[in-house]
Amino acid sequence: MALEHAILVSLLEQPGSGYELARRFDRSIGRFWTATHQQIYRVLRRMEADGWIAAEEVVQDGRPDKKVYSAAGPGRAALAGWLREPVEPETVRHELAVKIRAAAFDDPAALISEVERHRDGHAALLARYLHGEQRDFPDLTALDTAQELQHVVLRGGIEFERMTLAWLDDVLATLHRLAADRRP
Amino acid sequence: MALEHAILVSLLEQPGSGYELARRFDRSIGRFWTATHQQIYRVLRRMEADGWIAAEEVVQDGRPDKKVYSAAGPGRAALAGWLREPVEPETVRHELAVKIRAAAFDDPAALISEVERHRDGHAALLARYLHGEQRDFPDLTALDTAQELQHVVLRGGIEFERMTLAWLDDVLATLHRLAADRRP
DNA sequence: CATTGCTATGCAACTCGTTGCATAGCAGGA
DNA sequence: TCCTGCTATGCAACGAGTTGCATAGCAATG
Incomplete structure (x- = not known):
């Protein structure tokens, strides 16, 4: 803990x-x-x-x-x-990934609006991160140790949101493709 | 649940x-x-x-x-x-991020080996993902619905590991820089 | 004047997740 | 032969996390 x-x-x-x-x-x-x-x-x-x-x-x-x-x-x-202690492997619980695999046994199109909701949420969070970065770190050349470390964590959050956004777009494209294939 | x-x-x-x-x-x-x-x-x-x-x-x-x-x-x-139910916001527990911020109140250099360990773990997982992709999806042009969805989840895993790897390199560079600044 | 909402802390009950241990037969290596 | 490890399931206890509720005074909105 x-x-x-x-x-x-x-x-x-x-x-x-x-x-x-x-x-x-x-x-x-x-x-x-x-x-x-x-x-x-x-x-x-x-x-x-x-x-x-x-x-x-x-x-x-x-x-x-x-x-x-x-x-x-x-x-x-x-x-x-x-x-100085090693961190234990973090337990992962990625509910959306479970849902995406579950969609194979139901209608993939049923997931589209849910994935879009997630996409919008991550886009909003990314915007808040970028806004917070400008507000809290206006001058990146003059940071003390604590600020340097806070900023590197924030950079991680930003990159995570960028990557997630791109992946959710990929997921949406896949779902649309599968939905189109089903209704010929 | x-x-x-x-x-x-x-x-x-x-x-x-x-x-x-x-x-x-x-x-x-x-x-x-x-x-x-x-x-x-x-x-x-x-x-x-x-x-x-x-x-x-x-x-x-x-x-x-x-x-x-x-x-x-x-x-x-x-x-x-x-x-069809909306997924609740996932609770995040990023222990390494806590440690990085904690390093500001101790010696940043003490974290380097731990971050390197994580880096290596993520690099190994990425390699396993890419190997599993080649094994389980040899022909990406001939996938059924279930395989398409499994593959898009796998792509998410791969992109997550790539992003994490790049970020951990960023963290390591920051820690080395801070450690060098302390010992002039 | 009534309702809602914020600050500030806490109890009680519950579910979820983890850990240690137990059983039990078989396979394989030292 | 002994020890280790795998398959296969389960009990018991504990610790962590969640949910609902309670108190209590003040501020602001309607």
Whole structure:
């Protein structure tokens, strides 16, 4: 499990409450790691008990108080240890690929609108990535270490979306061809 | 959950026992869907109880008997219904991306060997894909519907590996550059 | 004034996925 | 002969992840 480590990285980049973390996991970090607020609160309590993070009660007016967490020494040490461990092979779950193979036993044309929906979603995400790149990295010649690494991850996201977009166009062309062959 | 549907597709392509399915999930299907034998046996029992699949006891000598499953009418109907449902957004867990961002708070050079390991793994998988393509699709001009769809999924796998390989080279170059900057 | 929505945290119940172990006969190599 | 490994299925326990619900005050919209 690496949710702890994802949370640690997020807290090192910027301390925050469980609620704020959940929002980040819905946005930037959510591009490569997802978690619900329930998971986050549970893991935060465990990490605080283990001394990985420190909590500070922040009284607010006009809204409920919050507990702002930040990474502590043992947390940084745990992260450094994890960095040096080999990552296990990631389990793949590509539902659309299953559907495409399933279409052979039904009507391939039934999948077209679904694939188009995916295509549009990936196109929108690519646009958001490119927009975010211009906003967060206006000058690519003046980046510190953290920004360099954030940017190389973002480049990966951009290339992934470009590749996916091209593949989904390929899938659509194939489905259209098969649908035309069926209705002669 | 779509494990049922992945199993149905596999049984439609070729009937088999739980054990055989587990092996397929380790190989071809495992490229886009993973499952352990425990999950598979559990789901097979449920699917048989629901009438999605039919089981036939096959007595073997020299080895234990087995139950060979094949997709039944209600299973095909369930698959057709699922095909027409929109797929939920897939949850992403990209552990290497977390590690790369984490490297900003430790030594970027510590990640190099790990990224190289990944790079080599993806290069090997790409080679296996290309080899499998030559073996299973020697004549791309004479494919039936099922083969066309299997091939478009394989093309997706190939393009994904190519893109990943290029990105990991980009990551390695970035890590080397950051490591050199630190030791002036 | 009522409803909706946001911030902020949490409990309880459930499903899904993983791990370790067990059985049991046969084949092949040291 | 012993050990390892393959076929074939399954139990039991645990850990991770999801879903529904609850609280509670404030802001904004209608």
